[in-house]
Amino acid sequence: MSRQELKRYTVIDRWIQGLITGGEAAELLGLSYRQVCRLKKRVLEEGETGIIHKNKGRKPAHALSDNTRQRILELHQSDAYQGCNDVHFAELLAKYEGIHVSPSTVRRIRSEAGIKPKRKRRPPKVHRPRQRKPQPGMLVQMDGSPHPWLEDRAEPMSLLAAIDDATGHIVAALFRPQEDTEGYFRLTQQMIEQKGIPMSVYSDQHMIFRSPNEKQTIEQELAGEPVPLSQFGQALEELGITHIKALTPQAKGRIERLFQTLQDRWIVELRLRGIDTIEEANTVLPELIKAHNEQFAVEPRDPESAFVPLEQGQALDLILCYREKRTLGTGETIAYKGKTYTIDRSDHQQTIPRKTRVEVRETLDGRLFVRHKGVDYPLKETVPPKRQSLPKQKASSEKQPHKPAPHHPWRQYRRTQSKSRIRQRA
Structure with a gap:
């Protein structure tokens, strides 16, 4: 008999002996009057065992085998x-x-079974979380997570992901061997093709997102020179996306917690699917993203989307590309990566003046273009013309004696010496 059952029997027994009333017994046990009446009846019929619950010691019907x-x-x-x-x-x-x-x-x-949990439970920290944006597309957080996603079946790789702040939707994701500019270009392309252009992007201080020369001197600031941007930063500026760089990982906690969840789940999911290469992992990513969004995404406060489509005339492959400044030479030729290129067109009339500073754009598939005054001209490789040099004359083996000029100082010295000798003799 447990301590509680012993207490119940003592109170019911005192009621039976007439020491207390039924209402006092119900108050002492914290039960209703009808319940203590049932307990009294069972004690009168069965004695002490009547107070014990009938299911005690029995296995529940719904228990696991x-x-x-x-x-x-x-x-x-x-x-x-x-x-x-x-x-x-x-x-x-x-x-x-x-x-x-x-x-x-x-x-x-x-x-x-005495098996410890995967991660020790910690008491929740008291902090005030930042409120979500009201509309989808107002803020998208981007980051990469280097991790052994395929365990020992492949080399460690990085998962690049973009998550919408308002809903928690994964709007784009892909696996890359490492974090690089091309990976974030393809991540942005996937997001824009599926959702649209967001209002702002939140990232960390990685050199992919900022230029090493972005700190300007006082003279440059007073002169009004623009802040140098990275390749990715220039693409965001052309798309009209505001780029916000976080100072600490805690500032972009939403995507940091996302990677913690994905590392907890997707490693097992990829193992169960038998994924052994990065190509296979990227193939099953859409299925994993869909399942995650259905389970963890939330509804926004304002259902109207802030994602906008590309403007008419904008070519995404010519925006998410590498950019370099070059000077146009004669015949519209440009030197780029050790090769010479010229503008590919049928007419041979030069429309861009020589010595003009232009921008060379290299797309992700390797095509080259020159942008001048908002117009993109395709480039093709060409062979630079060789300079014709005059044949060198063979030097004569006989050396001609050097004769000083008539007014050479040597000759003047001899004349001066002869005159002084004549004066001395005289």
Whole structure:
């Protein structure tokens, strides 16, 4: 008999002896009067055992069988589900094994077996989170996460992702061998093709997002010179996107928490799908993104989207590209990466004046263009004409004696010496 049951029996027994009333017994036990009447009847009929609950010591009808519990424990320790947290493991059991249990059941089975959780639970920190933007597309956070996403099946790679601040939707994502400018160009292209152009982009202080020469001197600021931008920064400026650079990782906590969730889940998902290469990982990314957005995305306060489409005449491949300044030579030729290029067109009339400073744009697929006054001219490789040099005359083997000029100082010296000698003799 438990302590609570012993207390109930003592109170009911005092009521039976007439020491207290039924209302006082109900008040002492915190039960209703009808309930204490039932307890009194059972004590009168069965004695002390009548106070004990009838289901005590019996296994509940809805309890898991021992075989099911053992199966869950074996799957939890298997290589396929290694590293899963309790919530994700419960979802995978229902999806792949047909075992429908709650995360609390998984946690209880794991705890009874003496298995420690994947991550230690910490008390929540008291902080005031930044309020989400009201509309989708007002702010998109971008970042990369280098991690062994395919474990020991491949080299570590980086996941580049962009998440909408208002809804938590992953608007674009791709795997790259490492964080690079081309990867963020392709990430932005994927976002614009699927959603549109956002109002602003939030990133960190990586050199991909900022130029090493962006700190200007006082003279440059007074002269009104523009701040130098990186290749990615120039593309965002042409698209009309405001670029915000965070000073700390905590400032862009939404995408940092996203990577923590994806590292917790997608490593197991890629393992269960048998993904061994970065190409295969990028193939299944749309499926993983869709499942994540359906489970974790939230509704915005204002359903109207702030994403805007590309303007008419804007070529995305000529915006998300590499840019270099060059000087146009004679015949509209340009030297670029050790090769000579000329403008590719049918007429040979030179429309861009020579010695003009132009911008060379190289697309992600390797095509080259020259931009002058808002017009893009394609380039083609050409062979520079060789300079014809005059044949050198063979020097004669006979040396001609050098004769000083009539007014050479040497001759003047001899004349002066002869005159002085004549005066001395005289």
